[in-house]
Amino acid sequence: MKQYSDRQLQIIKTVTESGFSAIEALSEHFSVSTQTIRRDVNALCEHGELRRVWGGVEPPPVSGNLLYAKRRILNVRAKRQIAAxxxxxxxxxxxxxxxIGTTPEMVIEALQERANLKIFTNNLNVAMQASARHDWSVTIAGGQVRAGDRDILGSEVEAFFDRFEVDFGIFGVAGVSPDGGLLDFSEAEVGARRAILKNCRTSVLVMDHSKLGRAAHMRGGNLSEVDCLFCDKPLPDHFAASLGSARVIIAPAFESDGADLGNTPREGTSQ
Structure with a gap:
């Protein structure tokens, strides 16, 4: 197994969390020369830990989903901004x-100041955090737990969400195709997400900008089907064009006005 220096390990962590880092920024952050950073980065890229791109370095592309532990720290600042x-x-x-997913989990973390919430989930991480609140009620789907992902999927989960009609349905996606298609890595993931969307009064898609154009092989739904989308950056024009009808609100976390989602008028243009 390749042994990395402490600085190289910190470079991997920094780039993973941010999604991209410029060489000059890494040089300043670690108080070393750009030549030293380039040597570290080149070694990490040779071993597949990072990928060089114009102006800097980013995490390598993946054909499947990342392990939960890595997803938990990927773009963590953006996810926390969205959740807040x-x-x-x-x-x-x-x-x-x-x-399921790490961004909905961070939403639960951010909701700790709210009182008397009723939580319905197939995400064990969400359930564990929510159950610590004595004034919240937590209902969790039954079934087999996916090893490593800490969630439950399958027909039982879809039937679980079909039993309720909730105020808000909050979900993420693995990726969004250029035509606005919502993508995941399995039919079961798509099924659970669509069951939530179908059984809520206001559907909320939470995703950071790295999901735009990210490849995943299972299509299920479109941006035009959700009521509200929270992202850390405005959508590029070719994605915004896929919104179609006036059913979707794009609300970048740094631009939102704080109105209740359920009372926000639907508009066709991005916000």
């Missing part, structure tokens, strides 16, 4: 269905 912004729009006493 979503939490501002959720009032006390709301009923919420939350799906």
């Amino acid at each position: 912004e979503v939490a501002r729009h959720i009032p006390d006493g709301s009923s919420i269905a939350l799906s």
Whole structure:
């Protein structure tokens, strides 16, 4: 197994968390020359830990989904920004269905100041955090737990969400295709997400900008089907064009006005 220096390990962590880092920024952060950083980066790229791109370095592309532990720290700042912004729009006493993934988990973390929430989920990480609150109720789907992912999928999960009608359905995706298609890595992931969308009054898609154009092989739904999308950056024009009808609100976390999601008028243009 390749042994990396402490600085190289920190470079991997920094780039993984941010999604991209410039060579000059890494040089300043670690207080070494750009030549030293380039040597470290070149070695890491040779071993597949990172990928060189114009102006800097980014995490390598993956053909399947990352392990949960790596997803948990990937673009973590953006995910926390998104989660905090979503939490501002959720009032006390709301009923919420939350799906699998690390961004919905961070939404639960950000909701800790809310009172009397009713949580319905197939995400064990969400359930564990929510169950620590004595004034919240938590209902979890039954079935076999996916090793490493800490969630439950399958027909039982879809039937579980079909039993409820909640105020908010909050879910992520593995990727978004250029035509606005919502992508995941399995039919079961798509099925759970679509069951949440079908059984909520306001559907909320949470994703950081790295999901735009990210490849995943299972298509299920489109951006035009969701009520609200929270992202850390505005959508590029070719993605925004796929919104279609006036059913979708694009609310970048740094631009939102803080109105309740359920009371926000639907508009066709990005916000």
